[in-house]
Amino acid sequence: MMQQYQSIKKEYPDAILFFRMGDFYEMFNEDAKEASKLLDIALTSRNKNKPNAIPMCGIPHHSANMYISRLVKGGKTIAVCEQVEDPKQAKGLVRREVVRVITPGTVLDDNLLDPKSHHFLVALYFGKEQTGLAALDMSTGLFKVTELPRTSADLLRDELGKLDPKEILIPENSTNGNEAHPPMLQGTDYFIQPVEDWTFHHSQAHRVLVEQFKTKTLDGFGCEGWPAAVCAAGALVQYLKETQKSALQHITSLSTFSTQDCMMLDQSTINSLELVQSSDGQRKHSLLGHLDATCTPLGARRLREWILKPLIRLESIQQRLDLVGHYREHLIERNDLREQLKHIFDLERLLGKISMSTCTPRDLIALKNSIRVFPDIQQMIERCPLPAMQAISSGWDNLESVYQRIDERIEDDPPLNIKDGNLIKPGCDEELDRLKAIMKDSNQAIANLEAREKERTGIPQLKVGYNKIYGYYIEVTKKNLDRVPDDFIRKQSLVNTERFISPELKQYEAEITGAEEKVQAIEQRLFHEVRQAVADEGTRIQAMARCIGELDALLGFAQIAHQHNYCRPQMNESDVLRIQNGRHPLVELIDPNQPFIPNDTQLDCNQHQVAIITGPNMAGKSTYLRQVALIVLMAQIGCFVPAEEAEIGLVDRIFSRVGAQDHLQKGQSTFMVEMNETANILNNATRKSLIILDEIGRGTSTFDGISIAWAIVEFLQGPDRIGAKTLFATHYHELTELERLFPSVKNYNVQIKEWNDEIIFLRKIVPGGADKSYGIHVARLAGLPEEVLKRANEVLFNLENSEYDEVGTPKLAQPQPPAAGPQQLGLFGESPSPLVQKLKQLDLDNLTPRQALERLYELRDLLKNG
Structure with missing residues (x-):
């Protein structure tokens, strides 16, 4: 038996081998030592107290999923080795084989899968000019590919950030020396799995794909001319065949996608706008969490895709908005549909388990019960007269044959395990x-x-x-x-x-x-026949899953729009962004007892292209910036928006540089991160983009920061520059001077009210620049000691009045009475004094002695008179 174990272990040296022995999975040697620590189970040994003692540990086979989940969460790979013949009929040693290899990217256990997110396994092929990217969710069968420029590491990281892969396959030769990650992925923490280079060869990858899809070419999938993508996709399928030991029946097609087909969002924008998770890592407090009023996991996953890839085609956006508007107004229809959707289980993942032969009898009943409501839903959606809904209903499939096959054979309340009996209905055999x-x-x-x-x-x-x-x-x-x-x-x-x-x-x-044994054998045979028949209908089931997911997401939009009084945005191809009484969709919900102050927005690419927004900290500048960006994004995913009115010209990208953070792993300071992200904006923004910038330049010295911020605004504004619609929040009041120089720049500020040496935030954006920073007032609100605040006022007075002693040192150590109100320094310093101007005008070489004496008296009188 140990010889058998050793021979199998040699084939899977990097995996923890679960070796089936009766009712237990046993682990030996180093696997046992590692697993016993990670699983907190007892480590024992065979041949105990003997020189050849073998470390071992074991777990019951019926609870293996729980232990496997813990190991996979720890980034481990598990090879499951089963007894593949009946011990009663075996002659000698029972034959054993590895039936499946479980890795972080190939799990099917519900305990490890987030029902509201895809679980992607990604393969990357680094070609000479293009990087091929293939992404597959094995639990649902979703398979898609793209190609990215080989030189664009940032674009690759952005796409990976949206996919959130649990495992990435790369060719073995793509790493440098002992580095675990290839150069383009340095600094990331993805689980990287190097695989043999030959699986990425184009001829091999192409052959694997056409065999999987039973076609002669890949033209029907739109990727025949994408060699790098084909290399990645073929290697991914080959990896699954080797690890899953199954036919992968539910992987029936793949689709291509391009970063040009949707609004591009970089990772900085996704993070700063808190699109799919908040700054504290929670889904609940993100835009996704707020908009998720879906009734099924299918709808929740579709919603996440929409938020990360907003539409840029006006027709598609209008079709979504039409449906949302219809069901917002028709409350009874919406509620009836949503009640029916609540009966639908996760069709995609049920199909995944059925196709991978890991399903239970109850999974088939869950599929049957889901299909049961399809006819009722079809009748409801056929009442909607909109062309977009007619397109959905025309492709509707009630899957009657799938329902009948399960209903005729499988008991309505079957056991969890097929070996428990009472599985097949009477009359089948x-x-x-x-x-x-x-x-x-x-x-x-x-x-x-x-x-x-x-x-x-x-x-x-x-x-x-x-x-x-x-x-x-x-x-x-x-x-x-x-x-x-x-x-x-x-x-x-x-x-x-x-x-x-x-x-x-x-x-x-x-x-x-x-x-009993014969009944068990016959029931297993009949169950597998039903399971195979259902798996053969995978394409139909997947198509209906997509329809259900889309319908669910749109009905969720209608529910949110009705619940929070959102308006339909007027979408067009212009460069106008006009919002009346817009609100932040998340902030307005924080305190229902505290009314949210709405604000207007007026931007275009001509007279209102750059808005400089000044005002104190905590006044609401960052909230306003994010609010505008979120309203635009919500509109372009087909959702109603938090405003009274909104006219939105389509944008191709939203760039957000809001918030500050260090990238310590990359050795980058806050200012370096800020400059990297700003450079990305300036190098990639177009006239159709929307840019929001918050406090650019604050990570360096004041004059450096002002200079950089000033130059950035100049670079963005005007028809001969980028010309993108821009909101620029800043504490540098000197930037308000730009309005005098450029007609496309407008000043706005957040209103505040001073009262008894305190300030009250009014949260209202109004035209004009702020004349004070109010930093010390904000410090008082934060609870700084009064002594510190008093001293800060003294220092501020000296700095703003350029108070120096005889040798030119600022008089910061010399207490001064606080000024009636601090005056802001101008960008170009104070105007030179008349005395200095007179001195500069003197032509000393041509003055007579008498003229020189007269000029000296004049200078003395000028000095006396101030």
Whole structure:
């Protein structure tokens, strides 16, 4: 047995081998040591207390999923080795084989899958000019590919950030030396799995794909001309075939996608706008969490895709908005549909388990119960007159054949395990029904046999019994042994009785004891037939899953729009962004007792292209910036928006540089991160983009920061520059001077009210620049000691009045009375004094002595008069 273990372990040296022995999975040697620590189970040994002791640990096979989940969460790979022949029929050692390799990207266990997110396995192929990217969710069968420029590491990281892969396959030769990650993925923490280079060769990858899809070319999938993508996709399928040991029936097609087909969002924007998770890592407090009013996991996953890839085609956006508007107004229709959707289970993941032969009987019943409501939903959506809904209803499939196949054979309330019996309905198989009747009537049959034998032998004390060791027997007291017929065969002798077996009882025993095993075998066969028939309809089931997901997401939008009083945005191809009384969709819900102050927005690419927004900290500048960006994004995913009115010209990208953070792993400071993200904006934004910038330049010295911020605004504004619609929040009041220089720049500020040396935030954005920073006022609100605040006012007074001593040192150490109000320094410093101007005008080389004396008196008088 250990030789068998060692030979199998050699094939999977990097995996923890779960070696099936009876009712347990056993682990040996280093696997046992590692697993015992990670799983907190006892480590023992074979040949204990001997020189050749072998470390080992084990887990019950029926609870293996729980232990596998813990190991996979720890980034481990598990090879599951099963007994592949019946021990009762095996000659010698039971044959064992690895039936599946479980990695972080290939799990199917519901405990490890987030029902509202895809679980992607990604393969990357680094070609000379293009990087091929293939992404597959094995639990749902979703398979898609794209190609990205080989030189664009940032674009690759952005796409990976949206996919959130649990495992990435790369060619073995793509890493440098001992580095775990290839150069383009340095600094990331993805689980990287190097695989053999030959699986990425184009001819091999192409062959694997056409065999999987049973086609001659890949033209029908739109990727025949994408060689790098084909290399990645083929290697991914080959990896799954080697690890899953199955036909991958639910992987029936793949789709191509391009970063040009939707609004591009970089990872910085996704994070700063908190699109799919909040700054504290929670889904609940993100835009996704807020908009998720879906009733099914199918809708929740579709919603996440929409948020990360907003539409850029006006027609598609209008179709979504039409449906949302219809169901917002038709409350009863919406509620009836949503009630029906609540009966639908996760069709995609049910199909995944069915196709991978890991489903239970209850999974088939869940699929049947989901299909049961399809006809009712079809009738409801056919009442909607909109063309977009007609397109959905015209492709509707009630999957009657799938429903009937399950309903005819599988019991409505089956056991969890196929070996537990009572799985197949009566009438499906004559032999099964006969054997079940034998099992059901066995007690009565034995009682009838006992009565007949009593009558035949004339022994009233004769009885038929059973035990696990000897099986069925006829028991006769010793005083009646002379009445025992010749066909009774002695089986066991006891003190006062003898036990016999008769030919008839022997036949009953064979039938009864063998019936259970035969029933189990027949039920398993019939179950697998049903499972295979359902798996063969995978394409139809997947198509309906997509329809259900889309319908669910749109109905969720309608529910949110009705619940929070959102308006339909007016979408067009112009460059206008006009929002009346817009609100932040998340912030307005924080405190229902505190009314949210709405604000207007007016931007275009001409006279209102750049808005400079000033005002104190905590006044709401960042909230306003995010609010505008979220309203635009919500509109382009087909959702109503939090505003009274909104006119939104389509944007191709949203860039967000809001918030500050260090990238310590990359050795980058806050300012370096800020500059990297700003450079990305300036290098990639177009006239159709929307840019929001918050406090650019604050990570360096004041004058450096002002200079950088000033130059950035100049670079963005004007028709001969980028010309993108831009909101720029800043504390540098000097930037308000830009409005005088450029007609496309407008100043706005957040209103505040001063009262008794305190400030009240009014949260209203109004035209004009702020004249104060109010930093010390905000510090007072934060609770700084009064002594610190007083001293800060003194220092501020000296700095703003350029107070220096005789040797040019600022008089910061010399207390001064606080000014009536701090004055903001101008960008170009204070105007030179008349005395200095007079001195500069003197032509000393051409002055006579008398003229020089006169000029000296003039300068003295000028100095006296200030």
